[in-house]
Amino acid sequence: MDFTESQEHRMLRSSVSSMAGKYGQEYLWAKAKAGEKTTELWTEASKAGFLGVAVPEEYGGGGGGMVELAIVTEEIAAAGCPLLLIVVSPAIAATVIATSGTTQQRERWLPGIADGSVKFSFAITEPDAGTNSHNITTSARRDPDGGWRLSGHKYYISGVDESDATLVVARMQDSKGTLRPAMFLVPNDSPGMAYQPIEMAFLAAERQFTVFFDDVHLPDEALVGGEEAGLAALFAGLNPERITVAAQSNGLGRYALAKGAAYARDREVWGRPIGAHQAVAHPLAKAHIELELARLATTRAAWLYDAGDPGAAAAANVAKYAAAEAAINAVDASVQVHGGNGMSAEYGIGTLIGAVRTTRIAPVSAEMILNFVAQHTLGLPRSY
Incomplete structure (x- = not known):
């Protein structure tokens, strides 16, 4: 069993990170405050082929799968500028149309999703x-x-x-x-x-x-x-939704953790960096461990989905749950490390609280995931 990413995946991750890094959290925050859209970021990601990476090649996409789209989603979020509509348009809509749509529907909509010129809700x-x-x-x-x-x-x-x-x-x-x-x-x-x-x-x-x-x-x-x-078309989009939400949560968690660790290294109180104190270091270390576990769960879910494995549904739910919790804890730890600065827009951490907290609710609540695991994985009686 090889846990090393392929060279192609490493190149994709590096390319997306480099592109998204030109924008970052300050760009996203400025757009949000002004009531504007992240058009520039979406356009550049589209032209680079990142948003269409999982669309079939015959419709102008990259011919990849959820593994590749999860990489794209995570790295854009890890730069501090997540694109929520990746979850909706390339992940849900493109997958539903590609797997359940008619030939006419695929020919009409998929090329536009692939090149970013068409967005779906x-x-x-x-x-x-x-x-x-x-x-x-x-x-x-x-x-x-x-x-x-x-x-x-x-x-x-x-x-x-x-x-x-x-x-x-x-x-x-x-x-x-x-x-x-x-x-x-x-x-x-x-x-x-x-x-x-x-x-x-x-x-x-x-x-x-x-x-x-x-x-x-x-x-x-x-x-x-x-x-x-009917149901087949609906279910075709649910697992990609959970996987990309998990990937976005992982990216946001990584962003927050990196900011927190950097602050803990640089901020000095009583003549030494605050990161030298276990009360500061341990929450960050714990957040790192949780994020690494969530990233593993997300990669596994994406791989199972692309392989057509029936276990993908359970894995996608596990990944979404784990990533949401890990992201919430990473942001919370980073805010705490920053002290009062953690709630300042200038430091770009407090602004993430609402975004990561939402992932515990949507697109499926933590409680419903636990219900799914209890019933379908543990064989317990249905509770609802």
Whole structure:
């Protein structure tokens, strides 16, 4: 068993790190404060082929998999400037379309995702459904004149204002009259689709929205993969989502830990660096160990996914849980090492608190992951 990254992966990691390092946390913070988008970073990452690294080659991508996309996601975050829409567009949307979409859907959308000229949002969460996606009420019904009529609303949908289309999870009535989950490709300029921002308690370049679908007419080809694709299409995007969120958490944790360690080496009190004290050093060391374990779990999950191993779902949940906890602890340790400076925007650590804390909640809560592990890994009775 070889735990050494291939030369190609090391080169990819180095190239992404070098590119993202030109932007960094100050760039992201300035954009967020000004209410602007990280367009320059997204464009450069796209032109370099990083965002399309997991899109099939025949559609202009790099032909890689989740291992490569996780590397890209982690290294951009490790520079202090994570791109949330990597999780949504290249990871979820591209994977769903590539694995479950029709030939027409793949030809229309994948080239744009691969070169970064097209961005997707992903809409599944609803106010009255939450984690229980079986209770979603957004529905699609057949239009007698052809196509579909989509009605309902979603919330906490990331980046709708900067995306071109939204992958919407709804309930459709199939040809037998049965309500079943389905996914639709909805251009964001569709008549009847509207959205409004949700005011958040922390700054981020990507905003959150409530999205409304008021009898939106969609053509037949908007249904992903046809009437039988349903759950398979949905599940195709969930593991890549968890893996890339884990990778982004790992990157943010690394960024925070590096800042904390540097401060502990340089900051002197009573004639010696504060890092010489175990009370300062041990939390940083513990954070490093937790991050290394989370990174291993993430790499394993990505590898299993790319290999088509059925254990990828369990591994993706483990990786997401471990990475979220590791990132939270790394940021907390770094803030504590910085003292009052840790809460100053100037030092770039306190600004991460909201971002990493969110990963314990989304895209699936820590509690639901523990439920999954308890039921599917440990064989315990279902609790919900």
